[in-house]
Amino acid sequence: MDTSAGAAVTLRERVLLELARRDKSDIQETFQALTEAAAVVLDVVRVSVWALVDGGAPLGPGIDLDTRIICKDLYLANERRHVSFLPIHGRDFPAYLRAIHERRTIVADDARSDPRTAEFSDFYLKPLGITSMMDVPIWHHGHVYGVLCFEHVGPIRRWLPDDEAFAINMADIASGCLEAAEHVAVRRRWEMLIESLSEGVAVIDARRSIIACNRAGRRMFPGETCPASWDELVAAIDLVDAADRPVPASDWPFERVLRGERVQGEIYGLVFKGTGERRYIRLTCSPALESGRVDYVAFIVVDATEEMFVERLKRELLSGVAHELKTPLAIAKGYAQQLATTRSKPEGLDGMIDAIVRACDRLDHLSETLLDLASMILGRLRLTQERVDLAVLLRTVVRRAERSAPSHRFQLEAQADVAVVVDSTRIAQALRHLLDNAVNYSAPGSTVDVVLSTDASNATMTVRDHGIGIPELAKKGVFTLFFKAHAGTRHDAGGLGVGLYLAREILRRHGGDLWCEGQEGVGSSFHMVLPLERTT
Amino acid sequence: MTAVLVVEDDDALRELLALMLEGEGLVVETAANGHEALASIAVRAPRIVLLDMTMPVMDGWQFCRELDRRAWPRPKIVVVTAATDPAGRADEVGADGWLAKPFDREALLALVHRLMGLA
Numbered sequence: 001m002d003t004s005a006g007a008a009v010t011l012r013e014r015v016l017l018e019l020a021r022r023d024k025s026d027i028q029e030t031f032q033a034l035t036e037a038a039a040v041v042l043d044v045v046r047v048s049v050w051a052l053v054d055g056g057a058p059l060g061p062g063i064d065l066d067t068r069i070i071c072k073d074l075y076l077a078n079e080r081r082h083v084s085f086l087p088i089h090g091r092d093f094p095a096y097l098r099a100i101h102e103r104r105t106i107v108a109d110d111a112r113s114d115p116r117t118a119e120f121s122d123f124y125l126k127p128l129g130i131t132s133m134m135d136v137p138i139w140h141h142g143h144v145y146g147v148l149c150f151e152h153v154g155p156i157r158r159w160l161p162d163d164e165a166f167a168i169n170m171a172d173i174a175s176g177c178l179e180a181a182e183h184v185a186v187r188r189r190w191e192m193l194i195e196s197l198s199e200g201v202a203v204i205d206a207r208r209s210i211i212a213c214n215r216a217g218r219r220m221f222p223g224e225t226c227p228a229s230w231d232e233l234v235a236a237i238d239l240v241d242a243a244d245r246p247v248p249a250s251d252w253p254f255e256r257v258l259r260g261e262r263v264q265g266e267i268y269g270l271v272f273k274g275t276g277e278r279r280y281i282r283l284t285c286s287p288a289l290e291s292g293r294v295d296y297v298a299f300i301v302v303d304a305t306e307e308m309f310v311e312r313l314k315r316e317l318l319s320g321v322a323h324e325l326k327t328p329l330a331i332a333k334g335y336a337q338q339l340a341t342t343r344s345k346p347e348g349l350d351g352m353i354d355a356i357v358r359a360c361d362r363l364d365h366l367s368e369t370l371l372d373l374a375s376m377i378l379g380r381l382r383l384t385q386e387r388v389d390l391a392v393l394l395r396t397v398v399r400r401a402e403r404s405a406p407s408h409r410f411q412l413e414a415q416a417d418v419a420v421v422v423d424s425t426r427i428a429q430a431l432r433h434l435l436d437n438a439v440n441y442s443a444p445g446s447t448v449d450v451v452l453s454t455d456a457s458n459a460t461m462t463v464r465d466h467g468i469g470i471p472e473l474a475k476k477g478v479f480t481l482f483f484k485a486h487a488g489t490r491h492d493a494g495g496l497g498v499g500l501y502l503a504r505e506i507l508r509r510h511g512g513d514l515w516c517e518g519q520e521g522v523g524s525s526f527h528m529v530l531p532l533e534r535t536t
Numbered sequence: 537m538t539a540v541l542v543v544e545d546d547d548a549l550r551e552l553l554a555l556m557l558e559g560e561g562l563v564v565e566t567a568a569n570g571h572e573a574l575a576s577i578a579v580r581a582p583r584i585v586l587l588d589m590t591m592p593v594m595d596g597w598q599f600c601r602e603l604d605r606r607a608w609p610r611p612k613i614v615v616v617t618a619a620t621d622p623a624g625r626a627d628e629v630g631a632d633g634w635l636a637k638p639f640d641r642e643a644l645l646a647l648v649h650r651l652m653g654l655a
Contacts, residue, residue, distance in 0.1 A: 326618035326637040327546055327549060327637055329637065329638040330549055330618075330637040330639060331546070331548045331552060331638075332638075333638045333639075333640075334549070334638065334639070334641060335552055337640070337641035337642075338555055338556055338559070338641060364638055375620065382624075
């Protein structure tokens with residue numbers, strides 16, 4: 001029995017196993033371990049790893065002679081040390097480079113005469129006393145990354161098939177090392193990227209384990225520490241919506257995403273139970289699905305505390321101002337109306353009183369508009385549902401318009417008994433905005449037509465004026481908030497540019513719509529559509 | 537017998553409401569807050585209360601709760617409010633009617649006459 005051969009196999013196996021096992025994330029360390037182990041096992045004095053650095057031409061069948069061959073590590077067994085070596089140029093060693101690119105192991109027992117390695121003779125092999133070479137390509141992503149080189153010094157060595165097999169194994173381990181290092185590098189890059197994002201990013205799996213949380217995410221929490229578990233998170237915060245209403249645990253965004261709902265840019269408040277501190281966030285949750293089930297959920301969080309503060313300021317200010325306007329308005333309007341009832345009035349008083357009442361109505365209309373805008377923007381407009389006859393409603397609003405705009409003639413054409421279920425105050429408001437517009441953008445003395453018609457499922461109210469019309473280019477924009485088609489022109493009638501926006505919002509929230517047509521210089525028609533009350 | 541009690545913290549508005557109603561030949565009492573209103577009701581037993589909601593000392597909500605705790609014949613209550621949802625305000629306190637500020641003189645008088653007919 002050849003026991004030494006048996007022992008050698010065991011050593012090879014052990015070395016391979018150990019190398020396979022080790023953490024290969026540090027590429028240089030692994031190369032060093034590799035060259036050292038290979039030198040010992042194969043009893044070779046020089047083992048090295050070289051990388052082929054692409055000169056720019058595509059690798060493959062055509063050989064890029066600009067390739068440089070760079071020494072990554074060279075282990076000198078006799079000196080027991082790792083050194084480096086000067087880079088060499090592919091141009092000087094075309095046969096070798098070709099052999100490498102044929103992707104075969106180069107086994108050169110007599111390296112100085114072997115056609116593949118003879119190029120190295122004078123410059124490298126003879127000066128260093130190298131007689132035999134065995135070079136194995138190291139693969140990476142289907143290309144040759146470099147070579148693992150075994151260089152024997154002394155009498156010519158006949159490489160055995162076992163030696164070659166071992167060398168190939170070692171080269172494979174080097175490939176694995178490259179892959180592992182790349183994996184780690186990619187992962188680190190991602191981690192750094194996610195860590196440096198200004199948005200908070202957290203990942204929670206379906207079992208409620210918090211898998212990751214970046215720096216911006218940690219900053220949301222007191223002490224900049226993300227809760228370690230779901231239970232800790234739930235114990236630490238209460239969740240409220242944008243209107244500060246508590247969100248029950250079953251409706252937390254995470255639960256909703258598990259149920260297959262979308263959570264996209266929603267505003268929430270985090271109330272920290274410990275301190276009572278409140279922080280608002282804008283949250284988007286992206287589920288990662290595996291075979292149709294949510295595997296984990298990525299949370300993207302943007303701090304919205306300041307945004308909410310501004311929103312609240314706007315809301316409080318807007319509704320506060322509007323509300324505060326109403327009492328003085330009630331006083332002015334009421335006294336004017338009271339004055340109008342006195343018997344002995346000086347001449348011209350009626351007209352003055354009329355003007356005061358109209359001014360009050362305008363102010364009231366303005367404060368209503370501001371209030372509506374505030375609640376509309378905040379999505380808080382609550383609609384009531386009343387069954388009304390649209391014809392009656394229309395007549396009332398038109399009569400009021402006649403009073404406040406005696407300059408125009410209103411022609412009402414309405415069929416009777418048009419039953420709808422609506423918030424009559426809001427619909428009247430929408431209509432008022434359209435009538436105001438018609439008056440503001442048509443000449444005194446002209447007519448405003450108001451037509452109510454129905455078809456099988458809808459009622460349509462049309463307000464048509466014979467005024468300046470809307471420029472073609474501006475048509476798309478008229479329903480946009482703060483849009484004024486005639487701003488800065490002689491037709492600019494003032495106003496906030498919110499009436500048509502509000503009117504359309506009101507119609508849409510009733511399941512209806514509002515659109516316009518017409519021609520510049522001829523007039524405009526605005527059509528309000530509302531679904532009729534279902535009779536079945 | 538008092539017909540209407542006007543509860544309003546704004547002096548000018550309170551006087552205006554009284555002026556309008558007295559012009560119709562109604563007997564009117566006034567109060568500047570819920571507390572004064574309760575004292576007035578105890579003595580005068582008005583048939584209608586015009587009630588502002590936001591007032592110092594005792595607001596409209598508290599006034600209604602206090603009123604409910606007393607075994608007095610309940611007057612008709614009309615909420616006079618600047619709120620965006622006046623009908624909702626009226627519902628909150630179980631009122632019999634509402635007026636949105638700024639109100640129309642005719643609307644006020646029509647409502648009061650209607651409630652007088654019922655009361």
